[in-house]
Amino acid sequence: xxxxxxxxxxxxxxxxxxxxxxxxxxxxxxxxxxxxxxxxxxxxxxxxxxxxxxxxxxxxxxxxxxxxxxxxxxxxxxxxxxxxxxxxxxxxxxxxxxxxxxxxxxxxx
Amino acid sequence: xxxxxxxxxxxxxxxxxxxxxxxxxxxxxxxxxxxxxxxxxxxxxxxxxxxxxxxxxxxxxxxxxxxxxxxxxxxxxxxxxxxxxxxxxxxxxxxxxxxxxxxxxxxxxxxxxx
Numbered sequence: 214x215x216x217x218x219x220x221x222x223x224x225x226x227x228x229x230x231x232x233x234x235x236x237x238x239x240x241x242x243x244x245x246x247x248x249x250x251x252x253x254x255x256x257x258x259x260x261x262x263x264x265x266x267x268x269x270x271x272x273x274x275x276x277x278x279x280x281x282x283x284x285x286x287x288x289x290x291x292x293x294x295x296x297x298x299x300x301x302x303x304x305x306x307x308x309x310x311x312x313x314x315x316x317x318x319x320x321x322x
Numbered sequence: 323x324x325x326x327x328x329x330x331x332x333x334x335x336x337x338x339x340x341x342x343x344x345x346x347x348x349x350x351x352x353x354x355x356x357x358x359x360x361x362x363x364x365x366x367x368x369x370x371x372x373x374x375x376x377x378x379x380x381x382x383x384x385x386x387x388x389x390x391x392x393x394x395x396x397x398x399x400x401x402x403x404x405x406x407x408x409x410x411x412x413x414x415x416x417x418x419x420x421x422x423x424x425x426x427x428x429x430x431x432x433x434x435x436x
Contacts, residue, residue, distance in 0.1 A: 245423045256414060256429040257365070259323075264423060302364065309355055310416075310425055312364045 215240045219303050219313035226293055226320050234288040234316045236277075236303035245306040246270075246279055246286040251315075252299045260288075260301070293320045324349050324417050326428035334434045335405055342401045343431045345415035350395035353418040355425065356388070360411045368413075371398040405435045 220235040238246065248260040248270070261270030263279035263286065270277050275290045286303060298320045303313040325348040335341050345354065354371040369377040369390055377390035392398045402409050412432050416425040 247424070249427075257416075257427040259424060259426065262424060306423055306425070308353075309367045309370060310365070312366075314364045 215244070215305050215307070215311045217303050217305050217311055217313035219301075219316050221314070222300075222317040224316060224318050226318070228295055228320055228322055229292045230320075232288070232290040232293045232297075232318065234301055234303075234318070236286045236288065236313060238284050238286065238303075238305050240284075240305055243281060246277070247304040247306055247310070248275070248277055248286070248288050249302045249304060249312075250299045251302065257302065293318070295320045295322055323419065323424075323426045324351060326415065326417060326426060328413075328415060328428040328431050330431060331429065332432040332434075334436065337406050337435055339405055340401055340403045341405065341433060342399050343413055343415075345398045345400070345428055347396045347417050351417040352395070353422065354392060354398045355416045355418075356390060356398070356400045357414045357416065357427075358411045359414065359430070365414065368400070371400075371415075402433065405433075407435045409433065410435045 216239045245264045247262045249257045250260045261272040263270040266281040268279045277288045300315045300317050302315045304310045327346045329344045356368040357365040359365045367380050368383045369379040371392040373392045389401045412430045414430045416427045
């Protein structure tokens with residue numbers, strides 16, 4: 214069946230550092246891939262998505278590229294801010310979503 | 323994207339009781355889903371709420387424990403029955419967007435069972 218594997222957290226960075234959160238998936242075919250973000254005490258918000266191989270999703274300075282060769286969808290941001298502190302979930306979509314375990318990001322001033 | 327609201331936003335309940343969570347969407351949607359997020363964990367799909375028919379449950383979830391209603395295309399309820407402390411979680415509803423590929427989530431209902 215489908216599965217998503219994310220790097221374990223927490224990830225602690227200083228403000229303006231470069232961020233990478235690794236995500237790999239196992240699935241048949243080419244499902245859509247998503248990154249969701251959950252800020253403290255809130256629900257999930259869609260951050261970005263990619264619907265086919267080689268697509269790049271981007272939003273708010275975050276990027277992720279759908280790599281079928283490596284079955285990966287790593288999240289990157291060139292310069293993180295304190296306000297980016299949250300839990301990030303990688304997900305694979307068909308009828309419903311299969312989520313990774315989530316990665317907590319803590320950005321220190 | 324659709325605007326989704328949930329009621330209640332949080333609740334503290336006694337074991338053995340039941341709680342019904344409401345999910346309201348500001349537009350008609352075909353597909354609605356219910357997820358559970360246990361403390362510090364990821365999200366797990368409970369069921370797909372189907373309009374006009376019984377919900378489709380995932381492995382490990384049963385209708386007697388989590389009855390779901392979907393009376394129309396903008397509303398659904400999830401009931402957590404005969405609660406135990408293990409049911410303490412965040413319960414989230416989601417809807418599929420127009421292209422059926424992207425899901426949007428409600429703010430969640432935080433449930434604590436004592």
